[in-house]
Amino acid sequence: MYDLVIIGAGPAGLTASVYTSCFKLNHVIIGALPGGQMTYAPDILNYPGFEEITGPELTSRMVAQVKKRGGELIPSSVTRIEKEEDGFVVFTDNQQSYKSAAIILATGVERRRLGIPGEMEYTGKGVQYCATCERFAYENKIVAVIGGANAAAQSAVQLSHAAAKVFILYRGDALRADPIWLSAIEKNPRIEVVTRVQPTEIVGDGVKVTGVKIRSIQNETDVREIPVEQIFVEIGGVPGTALLLPLGVRVDQGGYIAVGETLATSVEGIFAAGDVLSHKYSIEQISSAVGLGARAAVSVFTYLKQQKAPNLWGTSQIKRS
Ligand SMILES: Cc1cc2nc3c(=O)[nH]c(=O)nc-3n(C[C@H](O)[C@H](O)[C@H](O)COP(=O)(O)OP(=O)(O)OC[C@H]3O[C@@H](n4cnc5c(N)ncnc54)[C@H](O)[C@@H]3O)c2cc1C
Structure with missing residues (x-):
């Protein structure tokens, strides 16, 4: 015992x-x-x-x-x-x-998972929950990080070292990360922060992710698709x-x-x-x-x-x- x-x-x-x-x-x-x-x-x-x-x-x-x-x-x-x-x-x-x-x-x-259509289907085929696990997965690619707190901000900075472009998609008004990460993001031309949006669907060609649909929090009819090859879910x-x-x-x-x-x-x-x-x-x-x-x-x-x-x-x- x-x-x-x-x-x-x-x-x-x-x-x-x-x-x-x-x-x-x-x-x-x-x-x-x-x-x-x-x-x-x-x-x-x-x-x-x-x-x-x-x-x-x-x-x-x-x-x-x-x-x-x-x-x-x-x-x-x-x-x-x-x-x-x-x-x-x-x-x-x-x-x-x-x-x-x-x-x-x-x-x-x-x-936490997003719980939206396409998430389960494309998990491991472009949808990831760990930004640092597979560097080859995002090298020279356009990627999106979903989330707005420290883990999302930190992951976006890390991804930007190898990815061609990193979108941060966040439903809040402004990122909630520590100032050290916010200033790293502000200075980084490869990172684009899109706030007040909610991902509604992961889209793909059956084999891999090709994009993510997002809807404006303020205007529910404003839906658009961002073409990305990898999506990193960092929502706590x-x-x-x-x-x-x-x-x-x-x-x-x-x-x-x-x-x-x-x-x-x-x-x-x-x-x-x-x-x-x-x-x-x-x-x-x-x-x-x-x-x-x-x-x-x-x-x-x-x-x-x-x-x-x-x-x-x-x-x-x-x-x-
Ligand atoms: C991307 C990312 C970046 C981060 N960066 C920082 C940072 O820069 N600075 C910082 O201070 N914090 C950071 N954090 C947060 C930090 O990692 C956590 O706060 C910390 O790891 C929490 O420690 P914990 O021991 O409570 O739990 P966890 O680290 O979550 O560990 C839980 C453990 O429980 C085990 N477990 C769960 N269920 C079972 C089960 N049924 N049976 C057996 N084992 C089980 C897991 O396998 C794991 O070993 C980051 C987190 C993430 C995701």
């Missing part, structure tokens, strides 16, 4: 593992995609300690640290959690199960709460997990960290995910001590160095 199972291997889960190892808790970290959303970040400029670093590079550094500290990382998907008298059993898609006294859920958010995500909802965990109005100050959820023994948390705690950034992962690990340590788990007394120690 483990003291703790951490579900999710993004920056929140990876940090929780590093702290948990320092507390000498017996734990395992299960994450379908090690690094999580961070792996999609082309150019991280705001994570302290690195003036500039790519998401994959930061991921490999965090994963290396987890392993060096003794964390066991299992790249699987958790399919369900069962509550038992003395803890939980976590089941994975490769038919393994892990019993533990406590859980930290750090499942982040899942990429929905919180990965599916595993906890059957256990009756409380969520906020936006569907994010509601927690108290210790990041304990409404189900005793389950804690949460990172982007999956209510925006009262998370700002959906790596630095906040890291901080919340550390906080959750400390809370689990305290919780297990209070539970007087026999295998903890005498072996655990908080090291402050």
Whole structure:
């Protein structure tokens, strides 16, 4: 039986593992995609300690640290959690199960889809949810990024290094990205921002995307088609709460997990960290995910001590160095 199972291997889960190892808790970290959303970040400029670093590079550094500290990382998907008298059993898609006294859920958010005609048909044939994954897919091409927040802005800048032209299509009045990205976009002649428009259909020739239809937010009859060869959907995500909802965990109005100050959820023994948390705690950034992962690990340590788990007394120690 483990003291703790951490579900999710993004920056929140990876940090929780590093702290948990320092507390000498017996734990395992299960994450379908090690690094999580961070792996999609082309150019991280705001994570302290690195003036500039790519998401994959930061991921490999965090994963290396987890392993060096003794964390066991299992790249699987958790399919369900069962509550038992003395803890939980976590089941994975490769038919393994892990019993533990406590859980930290750090499942982040899942990429949101547009839900318009053509999207499913052309996913992988020009519709993408990751701007940095396949450079050859957009080299010298006319592409569109759909969305208006940081991820969309950052992706557009990254795409502009190789694409012939990048449209940013956004339904709001003005992009909501950080000033650093806004000024990079303003200065970039390859990027054209089209605001107050709603994509209504992805069009193609049956094999690949050839364009996107957009409708004006102000005038519903104003519909036009922009010819593009690739479309990158960057409209945020929905919180990965599916595993906890059957256990009756409380969520906020936006569907994010509601927690108290210790990041304990409404189900005793389950804690949460990172982007999956209510925006009262998370700002959906790596630095906040890291901080919340550390906080959750400390809370689990305290919780297990209070539970007087026999295998903890005498072996655990908080090291402050
Ligand atoms: C394109 C892009 C650019 C970004 N750029 C920046 C940036 O420059 N600076 C910045 O600070 N932030 C940036 N972000 C945001 C940042 O990546 C996230 O805020 C951060 O990764 C959230 O961390 P997390 O650990 O909470 O969740 P995530 O990173 O979402 O990780 C969730 C983890 O849970 C796993 N998981 C989910 N469900 C299951 C399941 N059922 N079983 C097992 N595992 C599961 C996933 O596989 C993953 O390992 C960017 C995001 C994107 C998409």
